[in-house]
Amino acid sequence: MDAPINPLLAPWEAPFGLPPFDLVRPEHFKPAFERGMREHREELARIAARRDEPTLDNTLVAFDASGRLLSRVEALFHNLAASATSDALQAVQREMAAPLAAHWSAVYMDAALFERIDALHARREALALTPEELRLLERVHLDFVRAGARLRGGARQRYAQVMQRLAELTTTFAQNVLHDEAAYALELRDEADLAGLPDFLRAAAHQAAVERGLASGHAITLARSLIVPFLTFSPRRDLREQAWRAWMSRGEHAGAHDNRPVAREILALRREQAALHGHASYADYALADSMAGTQSQVWALLQQVWDRALPALQRERALLEAARDAQGSREPLQPWDWRYWAERVRRQHYALDDAELKPYFALPNMVQAAFDCAQRLFGLRFTPRADVLTYHPDVRAYEVSEADGRVIGLFLHDNFARAGKRSGAWMSALHWQHRNGFESRPVVLNNNNFARGDGQGPTLLSLDDVRTLFHEFGHGLHGLLSDVRYERLSGTQVLRDFVELPSQLFEHWIDEPEVLERHARHHRSGEPIPHVLVERVRAARRFGQAYESVRYTASALVDMAAHAAAEPIDDVVAFEARVLAERGAPAVAGLNHRLPHFQHLFSGSSYAAGYYVYLWAEVLDADAYDAFVEAGDPFDAATAQRARRWIYSSGNSVEPGAAYEAFRGRAATIEPMLRERGLIDD
Numbered sequence: 001m002d003a004p005i006n007p008l009l010a011p012w013e014a015p016f017g018l019p020p021f022d023l024v025r026p027e028h029f030k031p032a033f034e035r036g037m038r039e040h041r042e043e044l045a046r047i048a049a050r051r052d053e054p055t056l057d058n059t060l061v062a063f064d065a066s067g068r069l070l071s072r073v074e075a076l077f078h079n080l081a082a083s084a085t086s087d088a089l090q091a092v093q094r095e096m097a098a099p100l101a102a103h104w105s106a107v108y109m110d111a112a113l114f115e116r117i118d119a120l121h122a123r124r125e126a127l128a129l130t131p132e133e134l135r136l137l138e139r140v141h142l143d144f145v146r147a148g149a150r151l152r153g154g155a156r157q158r159y160a161q162v163m164q165r166l167a168e169l170t171t172t173f174a175q176n177v178l179h180d181e182a183a184y185a186l187e188l189r190d191e192a193d194l195a196g197l198p199d200f201l202r203a204a205a206h207q208a209a210v211e212r213g214l215a216s217g218h219a220i221t222l223a224r225s226l227i228v229p230f231l232t233f234s235p236r237r238d239l240r241e242q243a244w245r246a247w248m249s250r251g252e253h254a255g256a257h258d259n260r261p262v263a264r265e266i267l268a269l270r271r272e273q274a275a276l277h278g279h280a281s282y283a284d285y286a287l288a289d290s291m292a293g294t295q296s297q298v299w300a301l302l303q304q305v306w307d308r309a310l311p312a313l314q315r316e317r318a319l320l321e322a323a324r325d326a327q328g329s330r331e332p333l334q335p336w337d338w339r340y341w342a343e344r345v346r347r348q349h350y351a352l353d354d355a356e357l358k359p360y361f362a363l364p365n366m367v368q369a370a371f372d373c374a375q376r377l378f379g380l381r382f383t384p385r386a387d388v389l390t391y392h393p394d395v396r397a398y399e400v401s402e403a404d405g406r407v408i409g410l411f412l413h414d415n416f417a418r419a420g421k422r423s424g425a426w427m428s429a430l431h432w433q434h435r436n437g438f439e440s441r442p443v444v445l446n447n448n449n450f451a452r453g454d455g456q457g458p459t460l461l462s463l464d465d466v467r468t469l470f471h472e473f474g475h476g477l478h479g480l481l482s483d484v485r486y487e488r489l490s491g492t493q494v495l496r497d498f499v500e501l502p503s504q505l506f507e508h509w510i511d512e513p514e515v516l517e518r519h520a521r522h523h524r525s526g527e528p529i530p531h532v533l534v535e536r537v538r539a540a541r542r543f544g545q546a547y548e549s550v551r552y553t554a555s556a557l558v559d560m561a562a563h564a565a566a567e568p569i570d571d572v573v574a575f576e577a578r579v580l581a582e583r584g585a586p587a588v589a590g591l592n593h594r595l596p597h598f599q600h601l602f603s604g605s606s607y608a609a610g611y612y613v614y615l616w617a618e619v620l621d622a623d624a625y626d627a628f629v630e631a632g633d634p635f636d637a638a639t640a641q642r643a644r645r646w647i648y649s650s651g652n653s654v655e656p657g658a659a660y661e662a663f664r665g666r667a668a669t670i671e672p673m674l675r676e677r678g679l680i681d682d
């Protein structure tokens with residue numbers, strides 16, 4: 001009898017090379033990973049075994065084109081594990097974390113392969129390479145060096161062990177956070193519990209209770225789009241405190257899902273990893289491959305913001321306390337009170353009410369707004385492809401084409417929070433754009449976690465949600481507009497302190513009155529958002545920036561301190577408290593992520609000693625958007641053309657500092673960022 005066919009290994013013949021989602025089962029992954037790793041090893045062995053002189057084609061280009069079965073399976077797996085996981089997929093994830101890490105570690109420690117790449121690298125000036133070819137050679141060479149290719153003997157073995165263990169631990173860390181988020185719901189049982197909640201939040205809380213099968217009828221989960229508005233609107237101080245404590249203590253519960261020992265071991269292993277490379281700390285190792293380059297650059301940036309944000313926070317605090325006093329309340333301001341009183345101030349001083357805005361931010365209209373901006377800037381069209389089969393009925397598929405009709409890729413939009421999907425918002429890809437061997441068109445995904453509407457009308461977003469939508473869409477454009485030859489240099493695979501530039505830059509268009517007036521239409525009447533409301537949004541924009549700046553910078557400081565520490569950290573919670581105390585962090589503001597659930601740092605390594613990158617990129621995006629302001633038109637064609645060429649399309653094919661200067665005609669300055677955050681005067 002024939003063995004049943006594994007759909008992961010058969011050719012993927014759906015449009016855009018999509019996998020046959022309906023046929024894929026969790027048990028298909030392990031054999032597919034194993035076959036993918038074996039094929040990859042064989043391909044690499046053929047490159048390494050060559051006896052002829054290494055050339056770009058026979059070594060680097062072949063390396064870039066290798067491992068495609070494995071990459072295809074890994075990309076699909078990571079997407080499903082993040083957006084539509086199950087116990088069975090999680091079990092595969094735990095089982096495969098170490099073998100996959102061992103595989104990649106062996107690839108980059110292959111001595112014979114590295115010898116050819118190293119030889120080529122040594123002769124790079126004499127090879128008459130194009131700029132992109134040279135960039136590929138330097139990038140891949142550095143990938144090998146940073147993965148330990150130069151290590152020998154015991155150090156080499158230990159390095160591989162460290163990387164495998166880190167892969168297991170980061171998987172565990174993410175699963176523990178997911179567990180704590182799934183385990184918690186604040187049930188709202190009667191009108192007294194629901195007091196003060198706007199309709200959209202009641203609807204979302206009802207939906208959450210239905211999805212969790214809770215009889216109480218309404219529940220607040222730890223999804224951002226529920227917990228944040230609950231803290232903002234609920235006058236019930238006792239419930240706010242309960243929800244806040246649950247939110248802040250994720251990952252910090254004794255027992256099987258405790259992330260404190262996991263984070264401690266990850267930090268210790270990273271210190272060892274850095275030491276094997278000859279660096280004093282993991283921060284030094286991580287920053288050596290960044291635009292910032294060194295710790296001192298990062299500390300200086302964080303310090304500039306911190307020093308200005310603390311006094312600005314005191315000014316915001318005074319407004320909050322005045323609002324509290326006016327209500328005749330004498331309760332000392334606690335972290336779970338901040339958003340509630342801030343919302344009161346926003347209403348009083350700016351006459352701005354989040355619940356008043358929401359009816360203008362229906363999800364379908366805001367998606368259209370993002371598409372329309374992409375069309376006006378870059379000429380792109382997004383055409384629904386209802387015939388395309390995806391992994392979940394929530395997902396919307398769009399074919400993306402140029403102004404001349406040429407189809408450049410597929411965009412998958414997965415917008416709703418649901419069980420089995422991790423929290424947060426992110427961009428990923430099933431296929432990256434490249435032209436190495438064949439023309440690969442990108443298949444790009446955006447995941448958000450919006451609370452679904454109640455079915456009576458469209459899902460309504462907050463202004464914050466709309467910003468998130470635009471942010472991820474900016475990352476999406478970075479993947480879709482990529483125009484490079486080699487996969488390693490494609491799309492978002494840039495230095496990590498450049499990667500938030502395309503996304504954060506795109507957020508600026510949602511603040512343009514003409515974009516709001518065109519797309520922010522009342523979901524019932526179809527009336528455009530009133531001009532006075534747009535003006536109030538603009539006026540209120542800087543209020544609350546000190547709070548956000550303090551919370552973000554506090555997390556960035558803790559990240560840097562944890563990864564710069566030369567000594568072992570025994571207790572991550574005590575360490576975090578010490579760093580915050582030393583910096584004079586006000587407890588009432590809190591921080592964006594505490595170490596026991598700081599997924600940026602511990603669910604992978606890409607933001608370890610790298611949470612600062614959002615701020616670094618903000619220096620770039622604020623300065624970049626000024627180019628449109630200076631041109632006098634947010635859709636200025638020449639500026640958009642340069643943004644496309646140097647920011648959205650060049651991937652990693654150009655050194656990021658040089659790419660930025662090519663766009664702007666000069667290096668970025670910090671003042672536009674400080675001004676936008678209200679930390680210096682206009």
Ligand SMILES: [Zn+2]
Nearest residue numbers: 471475500503
């Ligand atoms: Zn981002």
